[in-house]
Amino acid sequence: xxxxxxxxxxxxxxxxxxxxxxxxxxxxxxxxxxxxxxxxxxxxxxxxxxxxxxxxxxxxxxxxxxxxxxxxxxxxxxxxxxxxxxxxxxxxxx
Numbered sequence: 001x002x003x004x005x006x007x008x009x010x011x012x013x014x015x016x017x018x019x020x021x022x023x024x025x026x027x028x029x030x031x032x033x034x035x036x037x038x039x040x041x042x043x044x045x046x047x048x049x050x051x052x053x054x055x056x057x058x059x060x061x062x063x064x065x066x067x068x069x070x071x072x073x074x075x076x077x078x079x080x081x082x083x084x085x086x087x088x089x090x091x092x093x094x
Contacts, residue, residue, distance in 0.1 A: 002032040
């Protein structure tokens, strides 16, 4: 998966990519992502490949290194919706 993303980043000419996976990344995935290097933007070094698990998507702040000037204003303008119920109802239709 990491090599596929690296190939896509290269072929499409993008600066970096984020791989979202269901489980925590393996040491091999982390090592492969690290070999892709860094994208330099002003005074920031952004990993070319960043890996994040689905559970990490719910952390605040997100454990990603992103160009703040481009991402944060859009993220802050989003409306956050909190669920009204704390549990889902299960209806048994017997």
